[in-house]
Amino acid sequence: MNTADLNAYICDLPKAELHLHIEGTLEPELIFKLAARNHIAMPYASVEALRAAYAFTDLQSFLDLYYAGASVLITEQDFYDMTMAYLQRARADGVLHAEIMFDPQTHTARGVAIETVFAGIVRALRDARATTGISSYLLMSFLRHLSEQDAFDTLAAALPLRAQYADVWIGIGLDSAELGNPPGKFARIFARCKELGFRLVAHAGEEGPAAYVRDALEVLHVERIDHGVRSEDDPALMQRLIRDQVPLTVCPLSNLKLCVVEALSQHNLARLLRQGAMITINSDDPAYFGGYVGQNYLAVAQALDLNKRELTTLARNSLLASFLPADTKQRLLDSQDL
Numbered sequence: 001m002n003t004a005d006l007n008a009y010i011c012d013l014p015k016a017e018l019h020l021h022i023e024g025t026l027e028p029e030l031i032f033k034l035a036a037r038n039h040i041a042m043p044y045a046s047v048e049a050l051r052a053a054y055a056f057t058d059l060q061s062f063l064d065l066y067y068a069g070a071s072v073l074i075t076e077q078d079f080y081d082m083t084m085a086y087l088q089r090a091r092a093d094g095v096l097h098a099e100i101m102f103d104p105q106t107h108t109a110r111g112v113a114i115e116t117v118f119a120g121i122v123r124a125l126r127d128a129r130a131t132t133g134i135s136s137y138l139l140m141s142f143l144r145h146l147s148e149q150d151a152f153d154t155l156a157a158a159l160p161l162r163a164q165y166a167d168v169w170i171g172i173g174l175d176s177a178e179l180g181n182p183p184g185k186f187a188r189i190f191a192r193c194k195e196l197g198f199r200l201v202a203h204a205g206e207e208g209p210a211a212y213v214r215d216a217l218e219v220l221h222v223e224r225i226d227h228g229v230r231s232e233d234d235p236a237l238m239q240r241l242i243r244d245q246v247p248l249t250v251c252p253l254s255n256l257k258l259c260v261v262e263a264l265s266q267h268n269l270a271r272l273l274r275q276g277a278m279i280t281i282n283s284d285d286p287a288y289f290g291g292y293v294g295q296n297y298l299a300v301a302q303a304l305d306l307n308k309r310e311l312t313t314l315a316r317n318s319l320l321a322s323f324l325p326a327d328t329k330q331r332l333l334d335s336q337d338l
């Protein structure tokens with residue numbers, strides 16, 4: 001298939017996006033617009049100069065720019081505009097349902113109220129659902145470079161909002177600098193969130209070792225692993241992930257840009273998929289890594305020579321691995337002939 005036909009085939013596949021940081025969807029153009037609106041001086045002369053700075057060597061080199069970019073988000077409308085822009089792009093890529101992470105600590109540390117963050121994001125999610133039908137859930141993520149106490153304080157600040165946002169806020173995640181911040185650091189807060197009935201995910205095995213994936217399962221009791229590509233270093237763990245069909249939310253362009261893999265042709269996702277692992281394709285931080293979810297599918301289809309059946313399996317996996325109710329999942333799968 002030529003690229004245009006392949007792209008059309010991919011966009012038509014009904015899919016869910018399960019690994020997406022909303023702050024990672026802030027395009028340079030929107031960063032400049034919000035900076036002007038909020039009278040914030042930018043350390044870059046132009047959109048092009050900012051984009052040119054997106055040359056990362058590892059996760060931390062990205063996180064430094066990602067947190068700096070997020071500092072232009074001040075008002076409820078800023079969070080709304082960012083979220084709505086993502087939902088429109090996702091919809092164009094054939095996303096029926098998105099499970100979106102956000103990092104409240106990035107904003108509360110700068111004096112933005114957690115109420116403002118929730119209000120802007122959720123208003124966009126509800127508006128997009130009403131106007132386009134795209135459904136979405138929110139996963140509130142703790143920053144693992146911060147302390148356990150900071151995570152507990154964030155949970156305490158967010159819980160009074162839970163009832164008001166119960167239609168979307170269903171889960172908890174764990175992101176930011178992985179190495180040196182093992183899952184065990186967050187064992188107690190994840191146990192508390194589980195007691196509270198939240199669905200649980202965590203980043204593990206992106207830069208960190210396979211042992212962190214094991215700990216995310218055994219210590220944090222997560223239901224999905226974000227990234228997880230280093231699980232293959234531990235064959236017994238990999239067998240378990242396949243046996244239990246634990247979803248891995250893989251982000252190919254992210255892995256390339258953060259030098260987790262040297263080239264997409266060397267990515268292990270096709271091998272793992274062919275071994276029967278529950279692999280899904282996602283965009284992570286698309287404004288920083290060069291592509292939304294459709295472009296991630298396209299890039300791996302070409303680099304790893306995935307056929308139509310494999311692309312359909314990836315899309316099907318994304319719906320199966322979502323936190324949608326079983327009957328909704330089945331309805332989507334049936335109606336879309338997957």
Ligand code: HPA
Nearest residue numbers: 021175176177203284285
């Ligand atoms: N890894 C860890 N933390 C993150 C990422 C990621 O890929 N994106 C945004 N925060």
Ligand code: ZN
Nearest residue numbers: 175203226284
């Ligand atoms: Zn991520």
